[in-house]
Amino acid sequence: MNREQEQEYVAYVTVRLPALRRVAAQLAGDPHRGDDLVQQAATKLFVKWRQASRARNLDAYVHTILVRTMLDDRRLGWSRVGLAPEAGADRPAAARDDDTRLVLHAALAQMPPRQRAAVVLRFLADRPVDEVAEILRVTPGTVKSQTADGLATLRRLLGEHPDTGPATTAVKGEAR
Known part of the structure; x- marks a missing residue:
């Protein structure tokens, strides 16, 4: 990947990151796992950026990566391990x-x-x-x-x- 393509990738991910995190948190059922999904998806996107940047609908392409990553992770045993306390367990009203x-x-x-x-x-x-x-x-x-x-x-x-x-x-x- 040349420098210009890398800058395009960084610009795209930077702009789309809040929306991707929001969607991933809901897909994963946990904001922390959502962040992990976004990280994995961003890495996959970087590897495939040449192909992805030519996609007809880049957002759809990235959402596909995000959903596929979530489905793949659900198949692994570690996805059932809860690292964070239940939502709202220690928070005030x-x-x-x-x-x-x-x-x-x-x-x-x-x-x-x-x-x-x-x-x-x-x-x-x-x-x-x-x-x-x-x-x-x-x-x-x-x-x-x-x-x-x-x-x-x-x-x-x-x-x-x-x-x-x-x-x-x-x-x-x-x-x-």
Whole structure:
């Protein structure tokens, strides 16, 4: 990779880093593991930068790397080891929005990985169905069904939590 390509890579990753971290934290179910995913994805992107920089949709290309990395990591045993205490275990009472965010975050962590990926990419990353299908390497119909199933799972999980209001409000309010 020449110096100009390296500068393009650094510029791209620097600009996209906050959004990638936000998406990865939701995909991983943990902000620390999300940071690990972003680091792994950034490394893979660096290695493939020549090819990636010519991609029709670079953001979709990077999201594909991120999702594939998350799915690969889920297959490994170490991904089930919890290094951080449960969310909210030692924190003081927070505002309702923070509580809602934590509840949603916990619900996302309980979802099957492909449903979580579909919901996070569609609503948190605000990606269209066709792009999510390309990222996940499935048909648009599969994205729609995974998204619908994921939202149903979220509603079920959030409906079981006593501190949440109507499940649809929590999903719509936080996911967008």
